[in-house]
Amino acid sequence: MATARVIITLKKTIMDAQGQTVEKALHNLGYTGVSNLRIGKYVEMTVEGRDQERVEEMCRKLLANPIIEDFRIELEE
Amino acid sequence: MTATAGKLRFGIVVFPGSNCEADTWHAIHDEMDAPVEYVWHEETNLDGYDCVILPGGFSYGDYLRTGAVARFSPVMGAVQEFAAKGGLVLGICNGFQILLEAGLLPGAMLRNAGQKFVCRYLHVRVETTDTPFTREMTKGAVLRIPIAHGEGNYYADPDMLAEMKEHDQIVFRYCTAEGESTPEANPNGSLDNIAGVCNRDRNVLGMMPHPERCTDPILGSADGRLVWESLLEVSRGDS
Numbered sequence: 001m002a003t004a005r006v007i008i009t010l011k012k013t014i015m016d017a018q019g020q021t022v023e024k025a026l027h028n029l030g031y032t033g034v035s036n037l038r039i040g041k042y043v044e045m046t047v048e049g050r051d052q053e054r055v056e057e058m059c060r061k062l063l064a065n066p067i068i069e070d071f072r073i074e075l076e077e
Numbered sequence: 078m079t080a081t082a083g084k085l086r087f088g089i090v091v092f093p094g095s096n097c098e099a100d101t102w103h104a105i106h107d108e109m110d111a112p113v114e115y116v117w118h119e120e121t122n123l124d125g126y127d128c129v130i131l132p133g134g135f136s137y138g139d140y141l142r143t144g145a146v147a148r149f150s151p152v153m154g155a156v157q158e159f160a161a162k163g164g165l166v167l168g169i170c171n172g173f174q175i176l177l178e179a180g181l182l183p184g185a186m187l188r189n190a191g192q193k194f195v196c197r198y199l200h201v202r203v204e205t206t207d208t209p210f211t212r213e214m215t216k217g218a219v220l221r222i223p224i225a226h227g228e229g230n231y232y233a234d235p236d237m238l239a240e241m242k243e244h245d246q247i248v249f250r251y252c253t254a255e256g257e258s259t260p261e262a263n264p265n266g267s268l269d270n271i272a273g274v275c276n277r278d279r280n281v282l283g284m285m286p287h288p289e290r291c292t293d294p295i296l297g298s299a300d301g302r303l304v305w306e307s308l309l310e311v312s313r314g315d316s
Contacts, residue, residue, distance in 0.1 A: 010187075014232065017190045017266070041141075062149070065142055065178065067185040068232055 002050045005074040008064045009040035050075050085165075085308055087113040088126035090156070090172075092147045097133035097169065097289060104289040109305045118150040128165040128308055129156060131172025133225070133287060143186055143228045144174035153179055165209055165308065166281040170226055173273070173283030182274055182283045183241060184233035189226070190266025196225040198297055199264055201249040201272045201286055202256050208248060208275050210282045213307040219256045220249075220300040222286040224264060224272075229285040231267040231274075241274060249273035249284055 010016045016038050023037035043063055047055065055073050064071040087105050091098050098115060105113040116123070123129055136147035147153070153175075160166045160181055168176040176182045189195060200221055203214045214220075233241065241247055249272040253262045258270040265285075273284030288301030 013234075014187065015190075015266075017192060018188065021192060062145065063141070065145070065185050067234065068187060 002047050002075055002077050004043075004045050004047050004055045005076075006043040006045075006055065006059060006063055007040055007072045007074075008043070008059075008069050009038050009071075011068060011070055014068055047075075050077065084111045085127040086125060087111060088116040088123060088129045089113060090116045090118060090120075090129060090131050090152055092118045092131075092134065092136035092150060092175075094136040094138055094147075095132050095134035095171070097171075097287065100287070101130055101132045101169070101289040104292045104301065104305060108292040108302065109309060111305075111309060116152065118147070118152045120152050121155050123152075123155045123159045123164070126159070126164070128167065129159055131156070131166070131168040131175050132289075133170030133172060136171055136175065139171075139228070142178065143171060144176075144178040147171075147175045148178040157181065160276075160281050163278070163280055167210060167304075167308075168281075168283040169287055169289065170224075170229075170285055173285055174228065176281060176283045181281050182276055183237045183246070184231055184268075184274065186228045187230040187232050187266070188228050189230050189264070191264075194225070194227040195229075195264045196223070197264075198223045198291075199286075200252050200254050200256075200262065202252040202258065204247050204250055205245050205275075207245060208279045208282060208307075210275070210304055210307050211248060213310055214303050217256065219252060219254065220286075220303065221254075221291070221298040222288060222300055223290050223297070224286050226265070226285055229265040229267065231265075231271045231285075233268060233271075238268065244277050246275050246277065247271055247273075248275050248282060249286065 019037045059071045250270040288304035291298040291301035
């Protein structure tokens with residue numbers, strides 16, 4: 001058994017309106033020096049075997065939309 | 078085209094979480110007097126239909142991304158085949174989102190730029206009448222039609238957009254009452270004010286506005302009738 005963690009974010013080229021709003025809220029709270037805030041999704045699952053390619057396939061097919069999103073996979077025993 | 082004598086036979090796909098199927102039924106059955114049936118999402122056979130509609134709603138709770146789970150429903154394999162054979166497919170709102178996720182239409186949906194669910198009447202301009210869904214309209218005409226969505230911010234990368242423009246695939250754009258596509262007339266941040274697109278074969282249309290909700294002046298507008306009248310014109314024999 002392995003744990004797969006997938007982090008999905010909007011592509012850098014796509015404006016993240018939610019991220020911008022939250023960044024502005026942090027500025028309003030007085031947190032200066034905060035920039036490039038991006039909001040994404042986090043998926044965690046238990047998978048049989050440490051098969052990176054299989055998880056990548058899941059990401060391409062369902063977990064992420066390659067037109068608008070990038071994904072990053074962390075796999076650990 | 079599937080030009081047949083008599084009226085087009087419509088099928089409205091119902092997913093868990095669809096909520097505009099009854100309005101769509103009303104528009105087709107009561108307003109247009111055309112034959113229509115509901116098609117449960119587990120159905121895998123679409124024989125006997127000329128036009129399949131994916132209605133609005135929140136299929137599978139919009140979990141993960143809008144349309145992302147519905148796109149793998151059993152019926153969607155049949156919809157892919159149906160579209161490939163030239164069958165007419167209309168996706169309205171959530172149906173449009175499902176068609177994008179399924180790759181039947183180019184592009185993707187992002188959350189509304191304003192972060193809010195927007196539910197109101199607005200105006201769209203007819204950009205092409207060269208589709209079975211808009212043939213009864215006039216190019217450049219302004220329709221008054223309602224939207225109701227939280228994720229209608231249409232996105233396509235620059236190559237996709239160029240290809241769509243080259244092949245006249247942009248069908249509706251958000252505009253002012255006077256027909257101008259201004260940033261103020263754009264309710265959700267959609268690229269290029271895009272409200273509806275079709276595929277290259279022109280038999281699949283996705284649109285965010287709801288033509289089933291404005292088929293009678295008592296509802297605020299009857300402009301939605303033009304979509305159904307265009308479709309029914311198809312069955313009057315010309316191909």
